[in-house]
Structure formats: structure tokens, C-alpha cells
Amino acid sequence: MTAHSLLPLLTGLLGLTLGIIGGWLLSNRLGARALTRAREEAQRLLDDAAVQAENLRKLELARAREQFELERQAAEDDYQKRFEAVKNIERAMNRRDAHLQQVDRELAKRRSELDEVEKKLQEGFDEVARQEEKARELHAEYLARIERVAGLSAEEAKRQLVSNYKSEAEHEAAALIRQIKEDAQRTAEMEAQKIITLAIERVAADQVVERTTTQYRLQDENIKGRLIGHEGRNIKFFEEQTGMQLLINNDDPNTVVISGFNPISREVARQSLERLIQAGKIHPRKIQEVVAKVKKKVQREIVIAGEEAFKTLGLEQAHPEIVKLVGKLKYRTSYGQNVLNHSIEVAELCGNMAAELGLDVDLARRAGLLHDIGKAIDVEREGTHPELGGEAGRQYGEHEVVVNAIESHHEDVEVIHPISILVAVCDAISGSRPGARRASxxxxxxxxxxxxxxxxxxxxxxxxxxxxxxxxxxxxxxxxxxxxxxxxxxxxxxxxxxxxxxxxxxxxxxxxxxxxxxxxxxx
The missing domain is CATH 3.30.300.20 (K homology (KH) domain)
Structure with a gap:
């Protein structure tokens, strides 16, 4: 290979090498800048996060302070309420203590009076003993004197002495007993009259005698015919539905008499008859509809009357069956006196007397209200009303004193508590007032x-x-x-x-x- 052929190759290798070196240098420079920017961005994010964290911390702190303030205020309000409640309880206890102290003073005063009466009685007994001793001395003196009298035997002298002694002793004892009895009776009557007078003064009897309506006046002769119906169909069906008997007086044909022993059924019959006559439509289906509605209405009235009696006297409500029995007394009369009104009057008298004697006022009122509940049962079951009332009171959880007052107010069972005596006394007072009852x-x-x-x-x-x-x-x-x-x-x-x-x-x-x-x- 020649030098000329290697030159392009070397030049290419040199260019490649320079490119690689330049690329590497450029890449390092650009990476450093990116790293710097990344670091700056990270620092900015950290600064923003720190600011947001600080803001969040301040916000949470403010919320915590606000929540703390609310809880502190609620705690202070609760503390203030509890403090007021404690103060009220303390004031009530102070009033109760004052009342108890007054009762103690009254009891101490009455004990003193009773001690004085007992002292007088003891003095009377001592006087009787002295008179007996004097009589024995006279007996001895008479015996000695008679023995000196000639012509009298021992038996004759004894008979004469006994006769004289008996006559004198009876005379003196009768006078002394009369005096002691008058003193004790006068003191007892004054105390009893005081208590009874105070109790009666607080009772306002709005109604003395109430009579259950058993007659209905017909305004039209045609109504009587519609009431009887074809061959007596309507009147027979009415009697079957109500359990009462309708009688038309021959002397007064326009008067219908409702006859029956159950006072509640008699009231249902009276109201049903009144509604039927007002409606003008009298037939078996209408009779059945009206009687059913009136029965429900009377049952509601019974419950309302019972609840109102407890509410009027300020007593806690009793078992629903007891409330119903009290309400049923609204339709019962005894010698013309409404039994519910009589029971409320007895309860008020018992409460007033119990307050004077330092007894449980609410318990006395409850016993007075419930003493005649047996009269709401005796038309349905056999037995005396104290016996039936006592069974009902015991069955539905009444206090044993209340049960005893119910059973003993006619002296059928032994009295176990002074409240039972109060109930019997107040029952007699309410029943014996002039005009309270109508006797045959x-x-x-x-x-x-x-x-x-x-x-x-x-x-x-x-x-x-x-x-x-x-x-x-x-x-x-x-x-x-x-x-x-x-x-x-x-x-x-x-x-x-x-x-x-x-x-x-x-x-x-x-x-x-x-x-x-x-x-x-x-x-």
C-alpha cells in the first residue's frame, strides 16, 4: 500500500478520532450544565417544599390551637353546668335539711305533748293507787269498828264492809276515769282536728256527687221505631253488641233506659245510642260500626283519665294495667259518688296529712289513689274490692305499703304501716262528707x-x-x-x-x- 493510499485512511481515522474527542468534550460540557440545572431545580423544589411545609405546619398549628380553644371552652361550659347542678343539689339538700329540722321540731313538740299526757295518766293511775290504799285502810278501820259492834257476825260485817268499799271505790274510780278520759280525749281530738282541718283546707273538691246517665230522651217518635227496627232486629243487635239491655218505659215512651251492671259497657251503649240517633241511620251494619268506634274511644278515654290522675297528683306513672284500672274508676260510682274523683280526693287528703305527720307524701298519695282500684275489677271477677285491688297492686309491682293500704282500708287485713291507717281515715272522711254519697x-x-x-x-x-x-x-x-x-x-x-x-x-x-x-x- 502506498503513502497516497494511506493518507485518506489516516485522515478519516484522524477525523473520526477528533470527532470522538470533540463529541466527548461536548458531551461532558453539556452534562455538567444539565447537572447544574438539575441541582438548581432540586434546590428550588426543596426550598418550595420547605416553604409549603412551614405553611402547612403553621396551618395545622392554628387548627390545633382553634380545636384546643373549642375543647377548652366546651370543658369550661361543662364544668359550669356541673358546678350549677352541684349548687342546685346543694340548695335542694339545704332545703331538705331545713324541712327535716322543722319536722324534727314538730315531732319533738308532739313527743313533749304526749309525754305530758302520759304524765297526767300516770298521775291518775297513782291517784287510783292511793285511793285503793285509802280504801284498804278504811276497810281495816271499818272491820275493827264493826267487830266492836255487838250483834254483827263476821260474815255480816264483811258483807257490809265490802258493800261500802265497793260503792265508794266505784264512785271515786268512775270520777277519776272520767276526768282522765276527758283530758286525754280533749288533747287527742285537738291534735286530730288540727291535722284533719289542715288537710281538708288544702283539698278543693270540684264535684261531690256524679251520677252515671242511664236514660236517653228521644225527641221524635219515629226515632223509636227506627231504633227498634223490623221485628226488633235493630234493638236486639244493639243489645248483642253492647251487652246492655234497652228498655222503653210505657209510662214515658220517649225515654230509653240503658240497663246493665257493667258501667263501662253502659257508657259505650250510651255514647253509641247518642251517635246513632244523631246520624239518623240505624241498621245492624251501622250499629256494629258505631259501637266498635265508641269502644275504642272509651278505651282511649280510660287511659287518658288514668294518666291525668297520676299527673294531677304529681306521681310517677305506674304499670299500664294499673293506669287502666284507675281510668276505669271514672265510670264507677259508689252510693252516687264518682270513684275516680273520690280516689283523687283521698290521695290529696293522704298527702296533706302525711306532710303534717312527717310521712312519705308521694307514697301516701299513691296509696290513696289506688285504694279502690279493686272496684274496677269486681264487675269482672269474684271477690271483694280490697282483695282484688291488693292482688292487682302486688302483680304489677306496687310498693308493699300501697298494697297493704289497699287490702286493709276496710279492716280486712292487718295494718303494717301508718300510711294504711291514713288511707282508711281519709276514705271515711271523703265518703262521709255531707252530700258526698247518696244512700238508699x-x-x-x-x-x-x-x-x-x-x-x-x-x-x-x-x-x-x-x-x-x-x-x-x-x-x-x-x-x-x-x-x-x-x-x-x-x-x-x-x-x-x-x-x-x-x-x-x-x-x-x-x-x-x-x-x-x-x-x-x-x-
């Missing part, structure tokens, strides 16, 4: 006859007269058979027998009269 003439005459028969059964009674509707009996005794010093003993025996053999509200006063006449003629 037959019951009145039977009570008068029984009262006179009881006092006439005692030896020495000449005549007796029951007056003031049987609340007092005046007894005339035979002068030759009953001495003056026997009157207190005889009166006590009569009152005991009346209490044992008669059931009556309030009290019966027994007055014995012993008349002494001296007649002389002049001239």
Missing part, C-alpha cells in the same frame, strides 16, 4: 234500727233514739237500775259493741240520760 232509704232505716237495737240490748235501758242521720244515739236509762257512777262504764261498753257490730263512716256519739224526778204536793 232502706240502708238508712236498717242502720238506724241496728243502732237502736244494739243499745237496747243492754240491761237498764228504757228507750233509745237515733238522731242526726244515725250519727248520734241518745239512750234513756232506768233510774232504779243504773246509778250515775255507772254511766261512763255503760257508755264505753255501748260504743265498743257498736264498733264491733256495725260498719259506718265517721263517728257515732252515744249519750246516756238518767232522769231523776222529785214530786211533792202542797195543800
Amino acid at each position: 232509704l232502706t240502708d238508712y232505716l236498717r242502720r238506724i234500727e241496728t243502732l237502736e237495737a244494739i243499745v237496747n240490748s243492754f240491761e237498764g235501758v228504757e228507750q233509745s233514739f237515733a238522731i242526726q242521720a244515725g250519727r248520734e244515739v241518745r239512750v234513756i236509762v232506768k233510774t232504779d237500775q243504773v246509778r250515775d257512777d255507772r254511766l261512763p262504764f255503760l257508755t264505753s261498753e255501748m260504743t265498743k259493741k257498736i264498733q264491733e257490730e256495725m260498719d259506718f263512716p265517721g263517728r257515732i256519739r252515744v249519750t246516756l240520760i238518767r232522769e231523776m224526778r222529785a214530786v211533792e204536793y202542797a195543800g
Whole structure:
């Protein structure tokens, strides 16, 4: 190969080498610049990230401070509410303590009065003992004196001495017993009258006697025909649906009498009859529709009446069945007195008396309200209303004191708590108020006859007269058979027998009269 042929090759190799070297140098230069730009871009991104992180940190810090402030404010509000609640509880406890202190003072005062009465009774007993000792001394003196008297045997002297001693002791004991009894009775009556008066003053009885409507006056003769229906179809279907009997008085054909023993069914029949007559359409399908609606309406009224009774007295609601029983009393009457109104009145009296005596007011009111719930059951089941009411109270979780008050308010079971006595007393007060109840003439005459028969059964009674509707009996005794010093003993025996053999509200006063006449003629 010649030099001329190698020259282009060498030139090409040299150019390639120079190109490679130039490319390498250019590439290094460009890479350094890119690296510098990348570093600058990375630094910028880091600076931006740092700024954003700082901003985010400040934002989160502000949010945290705001959340902390909200939680702090909520905690302060909660603390303030709890503080106020504690203050209210403290004030309530202070009021309760003040009330308890007042009750303690009243109890201390009454204990003092009772101690005074007990002291007087003890003094009376001591006086009786002294009189007995004096009688024994007189007995010894009389015995010695009689023994010195000639003509008397020991037995005769003994009989005379016993007779004198017995007469004198009976006279002195009767006088002393009468005095002690009058003092104790006067003190007890004053306290009882005070408590009863305060209780009655707080009770406003808006309604005394309420009568269940059992008659409906027809304004049109045609209505009677539609009510009876073809061959009596409508009236028979009405009686089947309501369980009541419709009677048309021959003396007054425009009056329909609803007859039946169940007061709630009687009310359903009354309202249904009223709606049917107002609608003017009377046929079996309409009767069935109206009676069904009225039954639902009466059931709602029963629940509302029961709830209102508890709400009126400020008592906690009871088991729904107890509430229904109380509501049913709205349709029950006892001697013309509405039983629900009577129960509310008894509850208010019990609450007022319990407050005076330092007993549980709410428990007393509850017992008073529920004492007659058995009357809502006795038309459906056999048994006395105290017995049935006690079973219902026990079944639906009422307090044992309430159950005992229900069962014992007619003395059927033994009393276990003073509230039970209060219920019996308030029941008698509510039932014996003038005008509260309507008794039949037959019951009145039977009570008068029984009262006179009881006092006439005692030896020495000449005549007796029951007056003031049987609340007092005046007894005339035979002068030759009953001495003056026997009157207190005889009166006590009569009152005991009346209490044992008669059931009556309030009290019966027994007055014995012993008349002494001296007649002389002049001239």
C-alpha cells in the first residue's frame, strides 16, 4: 500500500478520532450544565417544599390551637353546668335539711305533748293507787269498828264492809276515769282536728256527687221505631253488641233506659245510642260500626283519665294495667259518688296529712289513689274490692305499703304501716262528707234500727233514739237500775259493741240520760 493510499485512511481515522474527542468534550460540557440545572431545580423544589411545609405546619398549628380553644371552652361550659347542678343539689339538700329540722321540731313538740299526757295518766293511775290504799285502810278501820259492834257476825260485817268499799271505790274510780278520759280525749281530738282541718283546707273538691246517665230522651217518635227496627232486629243487635239491655218505659215512651251492671259497657251503649240517633241511620251494619268506634274511644278515654290522675297528683306513672284500672274508676260510682274523683280526693287528703305527720307524701298519695282500684275489677271477677285491688297492686309491682293500704282500708287485713291507717281515715272522711254519697232509704232505716237495737240490748235501758242521720244515739236509762257512777262504764261498753257490730263512716256519739224526778204536793 502506498503513502497516497494511506493518507485518506489516516485522515478519516484522524477525523473520526477528533470527532470522538470533540463529541466527548461536548458531551461532558453539556452534562455538567444539565447537572447544574438539575441541582438548581432540586434546590428550588426543596426550598418550595420547605416553604409549603412551614405553611402547612403553621396551618395545622392554628387548627390545633382553634380545636384546643373549642375543647377548652366546651370543658369550661361543662364544668359550669356541673358546678350549677352541684349548687342546685346543694340548695335542694339545704332545703331538705331545713324541712327535716322543722319536722324534727314538730315531732319533738308532739313527743313533749304526749309525754305530758302520759304524765297526767300516770298521775291518775297513782291517784287510783292511793285511793285503793285509802280504801284498804278504811276497810281495816271499818272491820275493827264493826267487830266492836255487838250483834254483827263476821260474815255480816264483811258483807257490809265490802258493800261500802265497793260503792265508794266505784264512785271515786268512775270520777277519776272520767276526768282522765276527758283530758286525754280533749288533747287527742285537738291534735286530730288540727291535722284533719289542715288537710281538708288544702283539698278543693270540684264535684261531690256524679251520677252515671242511664236514660236517653228521644225527641221524635219515629226515632223509636227506627231504633227498634223490623221485628226488633235493630234493638236486639244493639243489645248483642253492647251487652246492655234497652228498655222503653210505657209510662214515658220517649225515654230509653240503658240497663246493665257493667258501667263501662253502659257508657259505650250510651255514647253509641247518642251517635246513632244523631246520624239518623240505624241498621245492624251501622250499629256494629258505631259501637266498635265508641269502644275504642272509651278505651282511649280510660287511659287518658288514668294518666291525668297520676299527673294531677304529681306521681310517677305506674304499670299500664294499673293506669287502666284507675281510668276505669271514672265510670264507677259508689252510693252516687264518682270513684275516680273520690280516689283523687283521698290521695290529696293522704298527702296533706302525711306532710303534717312527717310521712312519705308521694307514697301516701299513691296509696290513696289506688285504694279502690279493686272496684274496677269486681264487675269482672269474684271477690271483694280490697282483695282484688291488693292482688292487682302486688302483680304489677306496687310498693308493699300501697298494697297493704289497699287490702286493709276496710279492716280486712292487718295494718303494717301508718300510711294504711291514713288511707282508711281519709276514705271515711271523703265518703262521709255531707252530700258526698247518696244512700238508699232502706240502708238508712236498717242502720238506724241496728243502732237502736244494739243499745237496747243492754240491761237498764228504757228507750233509745237515733238522731242526726244515725250519727248520734241518745239512750234513756232506768233510774232504779243504773246509778250515775255507772254511766261512763255503760257508755264505753255501748260504743265498743257498736264498733264491733256495725260498719259506718265517721263517728257515732252515744249519750246516756238518767232522769231523776222529785214530786211533792202542797195543800
